[in-house]
Amino acid sequence: MTTATWNGLVVAESDDIVTVEGNAYFPRDAVREDVLRPSETHTVCPWKGTASYLTLEVDGQRNRDAAWYYPEPKDAAREIAGRVAFWKGVEVR
Template identity: 65%
Template sequence: MAEAWWNDTLIARSDDIVTVEGNAYFPLEAVTPGVLEASATTSFCPWKGTASYHSLRANGAENRDACWYYPEPKEAAKEIKGRVAFWKGVQVRN
């Protein structure tokens, strides 16, 4: 079972993790309700496609753009569709 924690809050928990380039991608439904806040930020990866971001809100604090996902990943990264990954101080524990 993998868990993602930030600011003393469980952000996500699942035993269905896909690891790509060292990042654990959790199913979106494994994310704790209410911690994600939509962001306008995007970035581009040549083989995965365009990533969109969410900020995290937990215990009264915000972690801007700490979660990313690929709404329409390229064929080479199709296994991460519907999944999210974390950074910016989010600890993923197995």
């Protein structure tokens, strides 16, 4: 089982992980929606497409843009459709 933990809370947990470029992508339904906040941040990857970001909020603490996903990944990255990855101090184990 792979978990993503931030600020002492497991924010995602699944045994269905897709790893791309060293990042673990969790199924969206394995991520706690109650700790996710929308973000206006977007980045573009030439082969994956446009990423959208999410801010984590746990116990009043915010980790801005700590999660990302590809709403419409390019064909080369279709395996990460509907999945979320983490960084910025989120511990994935």
